[in-house]
Amino acid sequence: xxxxxxxxxxxxxxxxxxxxxxxxxxxxxxxxxxxxxxxxxxxxxxxxxxxxxxxxxxxxxxxxxxxxxxxxxxxxxxxxxxxxxxxxxxxxxxxxx
Numbered sequence: 001x002x003x004x005x006x007x008x009x010x011x012x013x014x015x016x017x018x019x020x021x022x023x024x025x026x027x028x029x030x031x032x033x034x035x036x037x038x039x040x041x042x043x044x045x046x047x048x049x050x051x052x053x054x055x056x057x058x059x060x061x062x063x064x065x066x067x068x069x070x071x072x073x074x075x076x077x078x079x080x081x082x083x084x085x086x087x088x089x090x091x092x093x094x095x096x097x
Contacts, residue, residue: 002095005030010082014075021047023071026078030085031097039074046070 014026023043027036050067053059088096 002089004086004089005082007079007082007086010078011075014078015071018043018071018074023074026075027081030078030081031095032081035081039077043070043074 010026010030013029014023017023017025021043022040024036024039027033027039046063046067050059050063053063085096
């Protein structure tokens with residue numbers, strides 16, 4: 001039987017790694033490698049846009065909240081995935097993905 005994933009660890013790992021530009025690590029921890037890579041690439045795209053827009057006041061006002069929202073969303077997503085993983089694991093007795 002596969003081990004359960006700790007949703008709190010998924011959340012904390014997601015938040016900590018997102019501060020150094022590595023969003024998606026929590027999704028990878030939860031067993032969703034492809035989704036984690038997609039979130040990582042999405043984070044890099046947002047960081048690139050934020051860097052490009054950072055030279056204007058309007059850009060700063062848009063890019064900082066956008067990056068913050070993305071960081072919070074991806075951490076919540078990792079938490080939710082870990083919970084879903086555990087629920088399916090308990091129900092079916094095997095790893096869901």
